[in-house]
Amino acid sequence: xxxRRLLIASVPLVLLSTGCRSAxxxxxxxxxxxxxxxxxxxxxxxxxxxxxLDLISRYKSAISTSSEPILPALLAQHxxxxxxxxxxxxxPAGAQQTASPAASPAASPSASSAPAPAAHPVDGLRDAxxxxxxxxxxxxxxxxxxxxxxxASIAASDASHANALGGS
Amino acid sequence: MQAPAGIAALQAALAAxxxxxxGYGVAGAHxxxxxxxxxxxxxxxxxxxxxxxxxxxxxxxATPVAALAYYDLPFPVTGAATGEALAAHLEDGVTxxxxxxxxxxxxxxxxxxxxxxxxxAGRAAHWRGSTVAFPGLPVS
Numbered sequence: 001x002x003x004r005r006l007l008i009a010s011v012p013l014v015l016l017s018t019g020c021r022s023a024x025x026x027x028x029x030x031x032x033x034x035x036x037x038x039x040x041x042x043x044x045x046x047x048x049x050x051x052x053l054d055l056i057s058r059y060k061s062a063i064s065t066s067s068e069p070i071l072p073a074l075l076a077q078h079x080x081x082x083x084x085x086x087x088x089x090x091x092p093a094g095a096q097q098t099a100s101p102a103a104s105p106a107a108s109p110s111a112s113s114a115p116a117p118a119a120h121p122v123d124g125l126r127d128a129x130x131x132x133x134x135x136x137x138x139x140x141x142x143x144x145x146x147x148x149x150x151x152a153s154i155a156a157s158d159a160s161h162a163n164a165l166g167g168s
Numbered sequence: 169m170q171a172p173a174g175i176a177a178l179q180a181a182l183a184a185x186x187x188x189x190x191g192y193g194v195a196g197a198h199x200x201x202x203x204x205x206x207x208x209x210x211x212x213x214x215x216x217x218x219x220x221x222x223x224x225x226x227x228x229x230a231t232p233v234a235a236l237a238y239y240d241l242p243f244p245v246t247g248a249a250t251g252e253a254l255a256a257h258l259e260d261g262v263t264x265x266x267x268x269x270x271x272x273x274x275x276x277x278x279x280x281x282x283x284x285x286x287x288x289a290g291r292a293a294h295w296r297g298s299t300v301a302f303p304g305l306p307v308s
Contacts, residue, residue: 077301081301140282142275145272148271149267150302152266154302156286156303
């Protein structure tokens with residue numbers, strides 16, 4: 001008998017003799033257990049992306065009705081925030097998806113709790129910036145250090161935006 | 169004995185605040201009018217932050233780092249423009265230092281560091297006249 005056939009034939013015998021079940025031999029996720037849940041950081045990151053998309057949408061809306069010269073520069077920085085947040089997002093193939101941030105930004109907790117539109121678009125943006133900074137500060141306590149630092153930096157940027165828009 | 173979490177980061181933030189207290193003294197001397205009033209206000213905020221950090225470090229059983237007698241300035245300060253540039257530079261240094269506090273695995277310290285970053289980023293934007301996308305992070 002070829003050597004390979006001998007080895008294959010001996011596997012069930014080894015299992016029986018050691019009392020092992022097949023599951024004991026594989027320490028990874030159960031391939032039959034359905035899609036794995038998303039990691040905590042991934043869920044938090046998706047929420048942050050949704051909130052950033054919401055802010056960008058607010059800026060675009062304000063720019064369409066206001067000639068404030070500062071708005072395009074702040075919008076550009078929010079687009080930089082979004083790019084960095086998306087660069088950190090890794091969703092494993094087959095993982096359970098939460099609400100798609102790109103498709104439904106209003107579905108995120110942060111977006112739903114965002115301040116209502118103000119009478120003056122800049123006032124609304126200032127409130128939204130402050131709310132974003134507060135939200136990111138709350139989120140950063142539970143994620144990995146490098147992601148916490150990105151959130152903290154974006155929150156600091158958002159807070160400075162609020163100052164630049166006339167808040168303090 | 170292992171030092172409590174965050175001591176090194178807090179010491180780095182304290183050192184940055186001490187440098188800011190020194191540097192604002194130099195910058196403020198070259199400013200006038202409203203800018204000088206703002207500089208003294210920010211100087212007071214940095215002194216308060218310095219004292220807060222020193223107390224936090226002491227409460228964790230460590231000895232706060234001592235301020236230097238003299239700090240090398242990044243460039244000569246000869247007037248209002250360079251004074252404001254120095255103030256912005258100091259705030260950038262403070263923001264970067266607090267970024268280290270945010271990386272500590274302690275929720276209270278992370279929140280403290282993040283809020284301090286928001287204050288210093290706002291002050292830096294005041295002096296620079298514009299905001300940046302990623303305060304405290306290396307420029308990419």
